[in-house]
Amino acid sequence: MRRLLRHSLIALCSAALHEPAYALATYEAVGALRDTGCCHGATGIAAGDIDGDGRDEIVFGSGDSQHPPTANHWSLLEFDGKRSLYQLRWQSPPYLPPVTSVNLVQAGQSGWLVLVGLSSGEVEVIDALTLARIGLLPATNQPILATAVADADNDGAPDIVIVTEAVTVLYDAETLEETARLPFGAPLLRIGNVDADDAVELVYSSGHVVEQAGTGTTLEWDYSNNGFGVDIELLDVDDDGIAEILATKGGGLRAFDAQTETTQWVRHTGKQILSFTVRDVARTRGPSFSCSATGMTASTSSTAGRCRARLSRRARDLDRIRR
Numbered sequence: 001m002r003r004l005l006r007h008s009l010i011a012l013c014s015a016a017l018h019e020p021a022y023a024l025a026t027y028e029a030v031g032a033l034r035d036t037g038c039c040h041g042a043t044g045i046a047a048g049d050i051d052g053d054g055r056d057e058i059v060f061g062s063g064d065s066q067h068p069p070t071a072n073h074w075s076l077l078e079f080d081g082k083r084s085l086y087q088l089r090w091q092s093p094p095y096l097p098p099v100t101s102v103n104l105v106q107a108g109q110s111g112w113l114v115l116v117g118l119s120s121g122e123v124e125v126i127d128a129l130t131l132a133r134i135g136l137l138p139a140t141n142q143p144i145l146a147t148a149v150a151d152a153d154n155d156g157a158p159d160i161v162i163v164t165e166a167v168t169v170l171y172d173a174e175t176l177e178e179t180a181r182l183p184f185g186a187p188l189l190r191i192g193n194v195d196a197d198d199a200v201e202l203v204y205s206s207g208h209v210v211e212q213a214g215t216g217t218t219l220e221w222d223y224s225n226n227g228f229g230v231d232i233e234l235l236d237v238d239d240d241g242i243a244e245i246l247a248t249k250g251g252g253l254r255a256f257d258a259q260t261e262t263t264q265w266v267r268h269t270g271k272q273i274l275s276f277t278v279r280d281v282a283r284t285r286g287p288s289f290s291c292s293a294t295g296m297t298a299s300t301s302s303t304a305g306r307c308r309a310r311l312s313r314r315a316r317d318l319d320r321i322r323r
Contacts, residue, residue, distance in 0.1 A: 042061065042062075043061035043074075043099055043100055043101055043102050044059075044060065044061050044074075044101055044102035044103050045058065045059070045060040045061075045102075046058075046059050046060075046102070046103050046104035046105075047059070047104065048104050048105075048106060048112055048128075050104075050112045050128045050129055051078075051129060055078070055079040055081070056079070057076060057077060057078045057079075057089070057104075057128075058076070058077040058078075058086060059074060059075070059076055059077075059102060059103075059104040059114055059128070060074065060075055060077075060102060061073070061074045061075075061099050061101075061102035062074065062075060072094045072095060072098060072099070073091055073092045073093065073094050073095060073099065074091075074092050074099060074102045074114070074116060075088060075090070075091040075092070076088075076089045076090045076091070076114075076128075076131075077089060090131060092116075095116070095118065097118050097119040097120040098118070098119050099116055099117065099118060099119075100117050100118060100119050100143045100144050100145065101115070101116070101117030101144045101145060101146055101147055102114070102115070102116055102117070103115045103117075103146075103147045103148070104128060105147070105148065105149040105160075106149065107149045107158050107160065107173040107174075108157070108158045108173055108174065109174060110134075110173055110174060111127070111128070111129065112127075112128035112129060113125055113126065113127065113128055113134070113149070113160075113173075114126040114127075114128045115147040115160065115162075117143070117144025117145070117146075117147055117162070118143075118144060119143040119144075120141070120143075121138070121139055121140035121141045121142050121143065121144065121164065122136055122137060122138050122139065122144075123136070123137040123139055123144055123147060123160075123162050124136055124137075125137060125160070125176065134176070135176045137160070137162065137169075137171055137176065137178075139162040139164070139167075139169040140162075140164050140166075140167055140169065142164035142165055142166060142167070142185075143164065143165075144162060144163070144164060145163050145164055145165060145185070145186070145187050145188075146162075146163040146187070146188060146189050147160065147161065147162055147163070148160075148161040148163075148189065148191060149161065149173055150191040150200065151200065152170055152191055152200070152202060152212055153170055153179060153180055153212045153213065153214055153215075154199045154200060154211075154212065154213050154214075155214060157172065157173070157174070158173040158174075159171060159172065159173055159179065160172075160173050160176070161189065161191065161202075163185055163186065163189045163204075164185045165185045165186070165187070166183070166184075166185040167181060167182065167183060167184070167185050168181070168182040168184055168185060168189070168202065169181050169182075170182075170212070179215070180212060180214075180215055180217070182202070182210060182212065182217050183217075184202070184204055184206075184208050184210055184219075185204070185206070186204035186205045186206035186208070187205055187206075187230075188204070188205035188230075188231065188232055189202060189203065189204055189205070190202075190203045190232055190233060190234050190245075191203070192234040192243050193242065193243060194209060194234060194242065194243050194244070194245060194258040194259070195220065195242065195258055195259045196242060196259055199211050199213065201220060201258070203228075203232060203234060203245055203258070204228075205227065205228050205229060205230065205231070205232050205247070206224050206227050206228070207221075207222065207223035207224035207225070207226060207227040207228050208221070208222060208223070208224055209221040209223075209245075209258050220258065221258050221261050223256070223261075227249075228245055228247035228249075228254075228256060229247030229248045229249035229254065230247075230248055230249060230273075231247065231248045231273070231276060232245060232246065232247045232248075233245075233246045233247075233276065234246070237255050237264070238264070242259060244256060244257055244258075244264060245257075245258060246276070248273040248276055250272065250273075251268055251269045251270055251271055251272055251273060252266050252267065252268050252269070252273075253266070253267045253269065253273065253276070254266050254267075
């Protein structure tokens with residue numbers, strides 16, 4: 001059981017949210033349920049206070065061994081205050097075509113939305129509070145790899161961002177009308193400001209940094225010959241007010257400066273990094289990030305322009321999460 005729990009935590013933390021607390025809550029909730037499939041969180045796990053009660057609800061995708069790595073359905077968990085644990089509130093019927101991406105996002109006046117990406121290239125938009133289907137976005141004919149909500153085109157209004165291997169499609173979050181189509185795609189996308197201007201950029205794990213201004217698309221950095229890495233996050237590691245691109249590849253963690261188009265530093269862990277996320281794990285009130293790898297975790301704080309990697313081969317951090 002301990003070994004199974006560890007692997008479940010790592011698998012869930014490798015999904016969209018990377019939060020061990022939500023991963024553990026999801027594991028505990030689905031552990032007592034039947035016919036929920038397997039691979040919980042493999043196509044996405046996200047959380048947010050959908051009903052405004054002060055407790056986050058959790059949305060995650062699940063599948064079975066006949067449809068890896070896609071999922072047959074997605075589920076919604078809510079916190080039961082009387083029992084002090086998460087319970088299954090709702091589970092979707094099986095999907096065909098299968099689900100490839102699940103995300104919970106907050107989209108301005110539209111409130112909380114569940115975005116269900118399908119292998120057919122469509123995205124189902126669902127009101128997370130009422131569970132009513134709002135629309136179906138026919139983005140592409142390729143499987144959906146990722147979704148997000150952000151002002152991706154820098155016009156001051158939120159966009160639904162849909163990503164496949166080869167294309168990114170933007171929809172207005174209020175009207176659900178397509179506003180832009182970019183010839184870039186990747187398994188993972190982050191959105192934030194990584195240079196000196198005020199606009200946000202779309203940063204792809206494939207190595208592309210793109211700025212979208214309305215319908216105009218500018219490729220600001222092409223590092224696609226190498227690619228940034230398997231997993232990426234944006235974080236200001238040198239305290240200059242501009243986010244750097246943090247990426248994992250093999251057993252290394254790298255920091256890229258998109259403004260100078262250079263690699264700032266590389267940290268070798270000696271272990272395969274499964275996932276990492278940006279959180280103030282040390283409660284320093286400054287930016288920090290943490291990694292998850294086979295048999296080890298790492299926490300790194302970035303304060304006063306210093307980034308110190310403290311890698312531990314001990315598994316007791318995961319043991320602490322289990323307890």
